[in-house]
Amino acid sequence: MMNPDALETFFDVVSERIKACGNEVRRVFHGRGRCYEGLEQITADxxxxxxxxxxxxxxxxxxxxxxxxDGIEKFCQSDIWKNAGGTTVVLQHRDREGAETETLVGEQPQQINVIENGLTYKLDLGKRQNNGLFLDMRLGREWVQNNAKHKRVLNLFAYTCGFSVAAVEGKADQVVNLDMAKSSLSRGRENHQLNQHNLNQVAFLGHELFKSWxxxxxxxxxxxxxxxxxxxxxxxxxxxxxxxxxLRRLPDLVEKGGDVLACVNAPDIQPSFLMEQMAECAPEFEFVSRLDNPPEFEDIDTDSALKVMHFKRQG
Structure with missing residues (x-):
């Protein structure tokens, strides 16, 4: 049960974190990790x-x-809000049909270009449940940017091509994005263009994966x-x-010495699921490490949080 008395903690955390964000997009409160009693069903970005x-x-x-x-009204009169350049607060009701969004302060833009790790992504506000960038994957995109130089990269379930943008910025030779939602790939193309990337290096395949090997x-x-x-x-x-x-297809897709980032964001699936599946379906791929999640996504149970697992092909 959400507790109104706990909202003092919500505003304390948001106030502290927003000061460190500058103009970069960040989760500034993550109640979903169950680390804040009475605030388990609220987040702020x-x-x-x-x-x-x-x-x-x-x-x-x-x-x-x-x-x-009432707390938002008070917060928006604070020096912290003014120093951050705050103008707008929107409230998204993820439990309601269509993820209904209301504007509490200022005017809600329909779209906004956000900056993460110096890269620009276009987000939609108030239109759908997910706005175009999963913030808990921030360190995953950073890892790809740091490890993509001169590589050929395949980005499965590419969505709006966040990994692709990071890879091209990291000087990948080629990136192939596959997603059955062509509208998401179109946004991915826009994201590359926002970062002045050469689209000759990037392929966009709007297909259903299992029919497109x-x-x-x-x-x-x-x-x-x-x-x-x-x-x-x-x-x-x-x-x-x-x-x-x-996973069974990986031996046909990945060079010897190549890398795989296998991700799961289901709270009830343990990291061991990926370890066991890989060992059974593609045993030549050896587990290297699990990537850290961003510290702002604190979770009472790390096994319930996002799992990004790095494997390397041996031989």
């Missing part, structure tokens, strides 16, 4: 350019919303494969059933 986006994932008592609104293989072999699937996508992907189908 600083998007830069003066915009704070708060999300509530489960309907709370009316008193909670009233205390939240021939197209994917044609661009290979690859030095780095990134697998970041949804936990469940109706009619196309069920993580516990279909992940193995991808």
């Amino acid at each position: 600083w998007l830069g350019q003066g915009v704070l986006q708060i999300a509530i994932f489960k309907e709370a008592d009316p008193s909670f919303y009233q205390v939240l609104r 021939g197209k994917v293989k044609k661009y290979g072999p690859y030095d780095l494969v990134i697998i970041d699937p949804p936990s469940f996508q109706k009619g196309s992907f069920v993580l516990t059933k279909d992940y193995a189908k991808i």
